[in-house]
Amino acid sequence: MVSDNLKALYEKLPSAVKLVAVSKFHPVSRLMEAYDAGQRVFGENRPQELAAKVPQMPADVEWHFIGHLQTNKLKLVLPYVSLVQSVDSLHLLEAIDKWGTDNGKTVDVLLELHLGAEETKHGFSEDEIDYVISSEVEKSHVRIRGLMGMATNTEDEGVIEADFARIEALFKRIREARPELREIFTELSIGMSGDWPIAVRHGATMVRIGTDIFGEREY
Ligand SMILES: *Cc1c(COP(=O)(O)O)cnc(C)c1O
Numbered sequence: 001m002v003s004d005n006l007k008a009l010y011e012k013l014p015s016a017v018k019l020v021a022v023s024k025f026h027p028v029s030r031l032m033e034a035y036d037a038g039q040r041v042f043g044e045n046r047p048q049e050l051a052a053k054v055p056q057m058p059a060d061v062e063w064h065f066i067g068h069l070q071t072n073k074l075k076l077v078l079p080y081v082s083l084v085q086s087v088d089s090l091h092l093l094e095a096i097d098k099w100g101t102d103n104g105k106t107v108d109v110l111l112e113l114h115l116g117a118e119e120t121k122h123g124f125s126e127d128e129i130d131y132v133i134s135s136e137v138e139k140s141h142v143r144i145r146g147l148m149g150m151a152t153n154t155e156d157e158g159v160i161e162a163d164f165a166r167i168e169a170l171f172k173r174i175r176e177a178r179p180e181l182r183e184i185f186t187e188l189s190i191g192m193s194g195d196w197p198i199a200v201r202h203g204a205t206m207v208r209i210g211t212d213i214f215g216e217r218e219y
Pocket of ligand 1: 022024045066067150191192193194208209210211212
């Protein structure tokens with residue numbers, strides 16, 4: 001049961017780590033089971049699906065967007081979410097900043113670091129993140145709150161460990177180099193159903209968990 005799964009996770013997770021319930025592909029009735037068990041933070045990865053679910057769920061849900069976002073889909077996402085976790089290009093960051101300017105809103109985002117070897121995965125390189133963090137990129141209506149990453153999809157814990165160590169090091173290096181950002185640049189979103197305990201050991205402040213809460217997704 002969803003409520004049992006959530007309870008088991010909350011018993012193991014350190015209380016300072018925010019649990020984002022990844023509800024993509026699951027119907028609203030399943031999300032409501034989690035809501036009724038006390039869960040308030042939900043993550044979705046498809047704009048249309050998010051926009052359809054928002055009005056069907058109670059207003060105090062905190063929505064995070066965690067998927068690849070195309071700039072022509074911003075209006076399906078940005079009015080509803082408190083955090084876009086998956087900003088993976090300068091083009092997208094600039095489009096979000098422009099949307100924020102046009103709509104009088106400041107949008108909280110994480111920058112997604114490309115981890116692992118898979119060619120298909122989205123995300124910035126470390127150099128690109130350094131460039132975006134530097135003051136050279138216009139971001140009057142976005143606040144960069146931290147980093148997000150997905151470890152290599154493997155059973156090899158050593159590889160996952162190395163991926164999380166790399167993003168943790170970048171996160172700490174930015175915080176050390178830019179003390180003026182320390183109050184804002186506070187979030188490290190790493191860890192999913194298979195690997196969240198490793199992520200917690202590497203300083204995760206948020207974990208994004210779907211399968212361990214809702215069971216397998218039907219595609
Ligand atoms: C689907 C997804 C998750 C959750 O994956 P599970 O293995 O089901 O926990 C986490 N992060 C992102 C970016 C996802 O797309």
